[in-house]
Amino acid sequence: MSFKEEYEKKVELIEEILKKYLPVQEGYQKIITEAMAYSLMAGGKRLRPMLMKESFDLFGGEGDLIDPFMAAIEMIHTYSLVHDDLPAMDNDDYRRGRKTTHVVYGEDMGILAGDALLNYAFETACVAFDLEPEKSTRIGRAMKILAEKAGIHGMIGGQVVDVKESGHRISEDVLDFIYRLKTGALIESSVMIGAVLAGASEEEISVMESIAGKVGMAFQIQDDILDITSTTEMLGKPVHSDEKNEKTTYVTLKGIEESRKDVERLTAEAVGELDGLGRENEFLKDLIKWLVYREK
């Protein structure tokens, strides 16, 4: 099977898990479950649950203990997009080629759908306690990583500085902070949770965190490059949005060529560290490399 075929098969499995863990659409509050499904099932690369599952497999994890956390991380990623798109934030009407959640359901429901997805992420992760109660300590640790990496010392922290500095010229230091937190933290959390739930050693968990940090940075720089070099049709979202929002990006600070080199260097380092673990995972390596060459 080619990488592309394997990747698409894995995406299908993830979509099934997401559908399984989405709330039933019923009751007086049905509209919110529709808005949650609308935003969560809008496609996307499913990179975070995929990395989580690959990390779980890498360390010999078995069974479905990882499933609720895979759904949870994608719900957290999705809620952050729903709130990012709001009029008071980036004010985007389209994402992944479809109208954004608040455009379809109204601004009030956009706010509540984001809240609902964030809350439901933790509700979903808690299912793991029922699946394998004897692993409660391990699940508790995974829960803590999930919360920490999504919060003010993780993703939200990055968003805050991103929003605060929008329209200002910022230093490389601040940009690095934003990227590490806004994009890197959830990717770190994905592979760390996979490793923790599979019973990896402290050292292994720490190596996975380092790999993910580099992958996250490479991924975000590639995003900046695509915002300049791609088209709206290809990307499924408006290009040149950084320019429109007067954002300092990796590309505006370092230029396209150096940005491309850094993506390649970070990716090579991540793959090297992965090799150093001495465990077989061709697909995970290919997935990381693919990030450099992706076109959307």
Place this chain on the structure above:
Amino acid sequence: MSFKEEYEKKVELIEEILKKYLPVQEGYQKIITEAMAYSLMAGGKRLRPMLMKESFDLFGGEGDLIDPFMAAIEMIHTYSLVHDDLPAMDNDDYRRGRKTTHVVYGEDMGILAGDALLNYAFETACVAFDLEPEKSTRIGRAMKILAEKAGIHGMIGGQVVDVKESGHRISEDVLDFIYRLKTGALIESSVMIGAVLAGASEEEISVMESIAGKVGMAFQIQDDILDITSTTEMLGKPVHSDEKNEKTTYVTLKGIEESRKDVERLTAEAVGELDGLGRENEFLKDLIKWLVYREK
């Protein structure tokens, strides 16, 4: 000590716990920690953490295992207020006599501060796993209750229907649904978590849930009554806001007199069920009764 003195002493202890669990105000993202503290430390009755602690004590809970959950439930309550006050929601500029979070920090930071408080609630609750790792199963269950009662089948579900039906004439059925979920669910979660962490029996947990459901309903009806009968100075927030927002309330459906009677009946029932548990807790009984007579 009078009830009032005892209550105020308990509020002080809760404020100390909240301060202890608030994030340090530092780093590039400092503004979000300031906004979190601004909204969380704005006063308020601290009813939810107080009920949680009383329930924990009622079932012989010892030590500080309950503390992170007390902070967590108040963070969840607070985030819901911060998002409720946003321009796209209730559009309120004042709460508890102070400017609302988005008025002080901007609408974007208002959204992010709410997100941050919700996420930090779970991050904070996870501290319990470190405090008493041997109780991980119990803590996992408390975490699940926290998430479920705050989510689409709890508080958020109630908010969704409340927002959706605003300006419409609604049935008693729908109003009951909104009150049980929007207000009742977090109060249920408070006493249930206290009971679970203290090691109460399934039956005891279930009785506490029933008591809290009645207390929550009485509390919300009293809120409707005060919106009509109180003043902005007394309440620390605008009165007649329900009228302004064309909201159907318990008072518009049943009238003030029947509303008052129902508050008293529900309170008497709750106190009766509490007595039925055969455990001493004079303060908890007084607290429940006080809800009927409170003026703000």
